[in-house]
Amino acid sequence: MNPVERVWGGASKVYTFKYEIYKRLVDSADPHKFTRNVDAFHAAAAIGIRLNITANTDEKDRREELLNVYTIDQNEVLWSVISALHPDASGAERFEKLMGYADFGIERLEDEFKVFGNLQAAVDSILSSS
Amino acid sequence: MKIKTLELKNFRPYYGDIKLNFPVEGDTPICLIHGHNGYGKTSLFYALNWCLYGHEKLKDAFEYFNISAREEERPSMSVKIVFDDNGREITVLRRIISNKPINSIRDLANAELVVFDKGRKIQTQDDQVLQEFVNDILPLEASQFSFFDGEKIETYSSDNVAEETQGAIASVLGLTLLTKAQDDLGKLAIELDRDRRRLLERAQDGKVLADEMFILDQDIDEGRKQKSERELEYKKLLSVESSLQDQLVSQEAAKSILSDIKELEEKINSANERKVELVIEIKEASKSLYLDILEPVIADQVAIAQRSRDNLISMHIESVRDETIQNLMQKIEQSGICICGRVADTKHINFIRSALELSDGGDANHLNSTEIDQIKQLTTQLESALNLSRGKISYAELAAKLGLIENELDELETSLAAKKSQLGGVDEEAVSSLAGALEKTQKDKRKIDQEIGSIEKTISDNLAKKRKLEAKISGISGQVHGLDLLNCQLQLLEKSSEAFGEIVRRSALAKQGEIQDASTGFFRNITNKAFGYERMMINDDFSFGVETYQKTRPPMALISAGEKQVTALSFILGLNEFTRRQAPIFMDTPMGRLDETHRRNVAKVLFDLAKMGRQIILLVTDTDIAFGVYSILKPGVGAEFEIVHNQENLTSKIQKRIL
Numbered sequence: 001m002n003p004v005e006r007v008w009g010g011a012s013k014v015y016t017f018k019y020e021i022y023k024r025l026v027d028s029a030d031p032h033k034f035t036r037n038v039d040a041f042h043a044a045a046a047i048g049i050r051l052n053i054t055a056n057t058d059e060k061d062r063r064e065e066l067l068n069v070y071t072i073d074q075n076e077v078l079w080s081v082i083s084a085l086h087p088d089a090s091g092a093e094r095f096e097k098l099m100g101y102a103d104f105g106i107e108r109l110e111d112e113f114k115v116f117g118n119l120q121a122a123v124d125s126i127l128s129s130s
Numbered sequence: 131m132k133i134k135t136l137e138l139k140n141f142r143p144y145y146g147d148i149k150l151n152f153p154v155e156g157d158t159p160i161c162l163i164h165g166h167n168g169y170g171k172t173s174l175f176y177a178l179n180w181c182l183y184g185h186e187k188l189k190d191a192f193e194y195f196n197i198s199a200r201e202e203e204r205p206s207m208s209v210k211i212v213f214d215d216n217g218r219e220i221t222v223l224r225r226i227i228s229n230k231p232i233n234s235i236r237d238l239a240n241a242e243l244v245v246f247d248k249g250r251k252i253q254t255q256d257d258q259v260l261q262e263f264v265n266d267i268l269p270l271e272a273s274q275f276s277f278f279d280g281e282k283i284e285t286y287s288s289d290n291v292a293e294e295t296q297g298a299i300a301s302v303l304g305l306t307l308l309t310k311a312q313d314d315l316g317k318l319a320i321e322l323d324r325d326r327r328r329l330l331e332r333a334q335d336g337k338v339l340a341d342e343m344f345i346l347d348q349d350i351d352e353g354r355k356q357k358s359e360r361e362l363e364y365k366k367l368l369s370v371e372s373s374l375q376d377q378l379v380s381q382e383a384a385k386s387i388l389s390d391i392k393e394l395e396e397k398i399n400s401a402n403e404r405k406v407e408l409v410i411e412i413k414e415a416s417k418s419l420y421l422d423i424l425e426p427v428i429a430d431q432v433a434i435a436q437r438s439r440d441n442l443i444s445m446h447i448e449s450v451r452d453e454t455i456q457n458l459m460q461k462i463e464q465s466g467i468c469i470c471g472r473v474a475d476t477k478h479i480n481f482i483r484s485a486l487e488l489s490d491g492g493d494a495n496h497l498n499s500t501e502i503d504q505i506k507q508l509t510t511q512l513e514s515a516l517n518l519s520r521g522k523i524s525y526a527e528l529a530a531k532l533g534l535i536e537n538e539l540d541e542l543e544t545s546l547a548a549k550k551s552q553l554g555g556v557d558e559e560a561v562s563s564l565a566g567a568l569e570k571t572q573k574d575k576r577k578i579d580q581e582i583g584s585i586e587k588t589i590s591d592n593l594a595k596k597r598k599l600e601a602k603i604s605g606i607s608g609q610v611h612g613l614d615l616l617n618c619q620l621q622l623l624e625k626s627s628e629a630f631g632e633i634v635r636r637s638a639l640a641k642q643g644e645i646q647d648a649s650t651g652f653f654r655n656i657t658n659k660a661f662g663y664e665r666m667m668i669n670d671d672f673s674f675g676v677e678t679y680q681k682t683r684p685p686m687a688l689i690s691a692g693e694k695q696v697t698a699l700s701f702i703l704g705l706n707e708f709t710r711r712q713a714p715i716f717m718d719t720p721m722g723r724l725d726e727t728h729r730r731n732v733a734k735v736l737f738d739l740a741k742m743g744r745q746i747i748l749l750v751t752d753t754d755i756a757f758g759v760y761s762i763l764k765p766g767v768g769a770e771f772e773i774v775h776n777q778e779n780l781t782s783k784i785q786k787r788i789l
Contacts, residue, residue, distance in 0.1 A: 028413070031405075031408075031409040031412055031413065031532060032532075034416050035413045035416055035417070036417070039416050039417045039419065039420075042417075042418075042419070042420035043416075043419045043420045043423060045420065046419075046420035046421075046423035046424045047423055049423075049424060049427055050423050050424065050426070050427055075514075075515070075518060076511055076515075077420075077421065077424065077428070077515040077518065077519075079511075080428075080431075080508060080511035080512045080515055081424060081427055081428060081431060081512070081515065083508055084431035084434065084435055084508060084512060085427075085431065118529060118532075118533070119416065119419065119525075119529070120525060120526050120529035120530075121529075123419070123422075123423060124526075127423070
């Protein structure tokens with residue numbers, strides 16, 4: 001187990017129930033969408049964290065692989081925030097939390113994106129209604 | 131007046147006898163004769179014209195004679211038309227009967243015209259009388275407005291048919307006798323002039339004068355002819371010039387629009403360049419959008435972590451201090467001497483412990499240094515995350531800039547589209563080519579104008595010379611008997627001819643407005659540019675045209691073939707309203723070059739005419755009645771025929787279609 005995997009309880013892949021939404025919100029040619037899946041994941045997780053809401057992560061076998069864990073937190077921001085928020089949780093528990101936050105966030109983001117047509121307005125709308 | 135029956139025998143591809151009965155009563159006076167190209171539709175058209183007006187050349191009759199029939203022992207060809215003129219039956223029969231097979235034009239016998247009026251044969255040996263009777267039913271000049279070929283009628287709308295238009299109007303007004311009289315007077319004047327010349331030659335110096343007069347007359351005629359040709363050219367150039375000027379005016383306006391468009395395009399390019407740069411920035415910034423979202427959480431957690439860290443550290447310091455003092459107290463207790471030098475008895479020790487608020491020892495709060503390290507590490511990480519989120523360019527700021535640029539681009543592109551629509555596809559090259567064309571037209575016009583001036587001067591000089599010559603001729607007329615009289619007769623003829631011409635012109639002019647209005651009515655029903663054209667025009671010089679709502683009159687040379695057909699058809703139908711007898715409309719391939727909309731419009735007009743009782747006979751191909759035309763006509767159709775062609779012997783038959 002390498003140090004990154006250890007931090008997240010040994011996980012090597014990031015999974016999601018909302019793979020199709022990522023596909024819709026990621027387009028490198030569209031200035032109003034994300035360029036990469038990882039950017040969308042970050043923003044989605046940030047929304048979940050900010051609102052402290054996670055999606056239901058039962059039925060884990062239905063999830064699809066989204067990212068490699070090495071790519072998700074190169075500056076350790078997410079780890080430090082999750083650790084601060086959940087000091088007593090294990091690495092694996094924190095990782096599950098992170099994926100839950102992201103699945104909640106990405107769905108909300110798409111809902112608002114459909115209304116406003118750009119990410120900033122979508123984020124503003126989500127945060128202002130919290 | 132309606133055509134009741136049309137009978138053909140051995141005419142063109144129709145070998146043997148063919149008889150068509152047309153509906154003359156009821157409200158279905160439309161008859162459709164279907165036939166593919168080359169099957170013999172136009173032959174029916176020729177048959178009608180040949181029967182009524184004969185042929186100009188013997189060769190025509192030879193061509194009309196069916197090839198198989200020519201080889202028969204007693205070949206014959208005939209066309210018979212029975213008209214119903216409000217109950218009065220008129221039969222016109224033209225036939226050629228030969229006593230031997232016809233191998234060449236020389237074998238062709240003369241055509242015979244037979245006419246029956248109310249069942250009684252008109253008895254005369256003079257074919258001219260019968261022809262005049264037929265002409266009275268439907269004058270040849272007017273027949274072209276009843277019987278016409280859809281593919282050829284656009285020739286009426288060319289720029290140089292003023293004479294034909296005037297002739298056509300004169301013919302429907304029954305003024306052909308006057309025009310004929312004018313021609314006859316001209317011919318008579320030539321005869322008299324010849325006589326006068328002969329008489330003049332008898333007088334002293336008369337031959338010289340006669341020759342001079344002859345040459346002068348020729349020069350004057352030639353000059354007038356040239357003048358008339360130049361005037362026609364000048365008129366065409368005028369109309370081209372006017373159209374070019376109209377186009378150039380709109381093009382000049384377009385120049386400023388073009389400049390606006392250029393400016394807008396530059397602004398759009400610049401905005402697009404800024405957008406491209408911004409998109410690169412915003413794509414980069416989207417990578418850290420989450421930091422914008424997380425910043426308040428991170429800031430809170432930093433504060434919490436910092437507090438925890440500081441608490442732990444201060445607890446740790448306290449604990450270390452306590453531990454040190456406890457160690458010191460133990461040493462004092464063990465040595466029994468205080469650090470102040472006094473004996474350290476229990477009372478003293480308790481006093482010190484109480485002053486330092488120390489416990490009895492052994493319960494110091496021991497902190498795990500790993501815990502402190504962890505909180506320190508977390509705090510540092512959170513602080514660096516906060517710095518990271520605060521130090522970067524805000525996504526929101528870039529998104530706002532992008533929104534502004536996109537709005538700017540939207541506005542610029544809307545303005546550009548509006549400008550382009552004002553422009554109507556004009557470009558600078560077109561402007562310069564128009565200006566060039568206008569310059570050339572004006573130059574040509576000036577040249578022709580000068581030529582006309584020069585020709586007029588020559589004519590005027592020649593007329594002056596002629597007057598002097600006339601005076602000289604009058605001077606010697608006493609030498610020759612009859613010359614005076616001839617001079618007077620010639621002058622009278624010239625004046626009468628001029629007067630007849632003027633009567634025809636003025637009468638036609640008087641009716642011109644009404645015919646123009648009637649034609650405009652048809653035109654507006656047929657054209658699909660009813661909102662573009664105001665009316666059809668028959669100008670004072672009997673040239674022909676259309677006027678737009680902007681009061682411009684595009685030269686007929688510049689309008690499309692389809693539009694020409696529409697204008698010509700409207701003129702013909704308009705003129706048809708003024709024929710003395712309501713002649714049937716017999717159209718060969720009526721739709722010619724018309725598009726779908728015009729075809730349907732023509733069909734509606736024909737159907738309306740049929741509803742008013744006008745007989746309409748249409749020679750049609752499948753495409754003529756496609757695009758909904760057939761269903762428009764159908765309620766008015768009383769009979770349909772089909773031309774059946776035999777490819778082996780190249781003959782055609784006509785069958786009635788069951789409706």
